[in-house]
Amino acid sequence: MRIRTFDDVEAFHHRVAHLIQTDPVIYSVMATNLARARRRSQEDALWFTIDDGPTVIAAAMWTPPYPVHLSFGEPELASALARHLLSQDMRPPGVAGVSPAVSSFARFWREEVGDTTETVMDQRLFTVDEVIESETVPGTPRRSRPSDLDLASGWGAAFQVEAMGTEPARKDDFTDRLADGALWLWEDEDRRVSMTFASKVSSGVSRISYVYTPPEHRRRGYAGALVAAVSRYILSAGSRPVLFTDLANPTSNHIYQELGYRPVADFSHVVFTASGASSD
Structure with missing residues (x-):
């Protein structure tokens, strides 16, 4: 060796x-x-x-x-x-x-x-072959626009603090990531209420991350609906979506499995x- x-x-x-x-x-x-x-x-x-x-x-x-x-x-x-x-x-x-x-x-x-x-x-690393239809959630998904950058950067920093317990390694860390994939938002009555990021496809795989809903918009199904929509989009393009969940967060583990995600390995x-x- x-x-x-x-x-x-x-x-x-x-x-x-x-x-x-x-x-x-x-x-x-x-x-x-x-x-x-x-x-x-x-x-x-x-x-x-x-x-x-x-x-x-x-x-x-x-x-x-x-x-x-x-x-x-x-x-x-x-x-x-x-x-x-x-x-x-x-x-x-x-x-x-x-x-x-x-x-x-x-x-x-x-x-x-x-x-x-x-x-x-x-x-835990998950992947999905076919997204399971879930209950209807008010609103629609859309790709981000330049005018969303300030909001998304703030949400990205908030996600890192909340999910990882640390400030971003660099002030522009999340902004840099936007050049390496696509930011998606869920809108309900013209309000931006949730976001996620999908990396550029590499070796046939796109990784979904930075799934974040601000506290005032939680428990309404926005994040799950957005992940489902983005996952379908990736699958429709012939690629495979993957995502990681925090094992200490049973809610996200349950939600993604309800969408059809299956576990691959623990990290x-x-x-x-x-x-x-x-x-x-």
């Missing part, structure tokens, strides 16, 4: 394109980030392959300030990658990805580096804190 590090996104893409196609749903996070990096260079991004002879068997990425992302589930490959990063004096702030691999990587980091590790989110996000560092 050999682990290779790439700072050339095109070289990495050439190396892993076939691997991503073997399971584009599991590799959807990597695929969308890779496509974004090819459109707009990120100089500090690093990409990793795990090779068995001439064959790439797994891949990972690190796009600071975010954690290392593991697009595979094998624990032994994760610990090998962690050992490789440590040998190169690379110190990521955490690890995210398929849960068994994340657990193995975090365990290695805790035991070998001495950092404390904390799981900050457990998620986790673990953060590292250097031993002796302040938690303030």
Whole structure:
């Protein structure tokens, strides 16, 4: 087994394109980030392959300030990658990805580096083949317009604080994302009441995220109706929609399964804190 590090996104893409196609749903996070990096260079991004002879068997990425992302589930490959990063004096702030691999990587980091590790989110990846008709919800979906940008940026920041417990990594983080996909809104009587984002299709997959309804418009079915409409749109174009749910939020898990979404795999996000560092 050999682990290779790439700072050339095109070289990495050439190396892993076939691997991503073997399971584009599991590799959807990597695929969308890779496509974004090819459109707009990120100089500090690093990409990793795990090779068995001439064959790439797994891949990972690190796009600071975010954690290392593991697009595979094998624990032994994760610990090998962690050992490789440590040998190169690379110190990521955490690890995210398929849960068994994340657990193995975090365990290695805790035991070998001495950092404390904390799981900050457990998620489930879902996909859908056919959207189930649901109850009628007042309003209609539409694609965003330039005049929606200020509202959407505020909602995007609110979503990140509420769903992830953190401020956006950069002030323009959500605005940047709009260039990499389509923002959708649900309108009811000319009021914008809910939003979601669908990434550009990559390897036949579009990832739905940033599903957000402000508190004053919740419990009326807007978010579910919008996700259903966007999912149908993606399917009608011949692509596959995927989305992540927070396992701590039973409501969203239930709603999406009612729409026909089925679970694929569990993902986790673990953060590292250097031993002796302040938690303030």
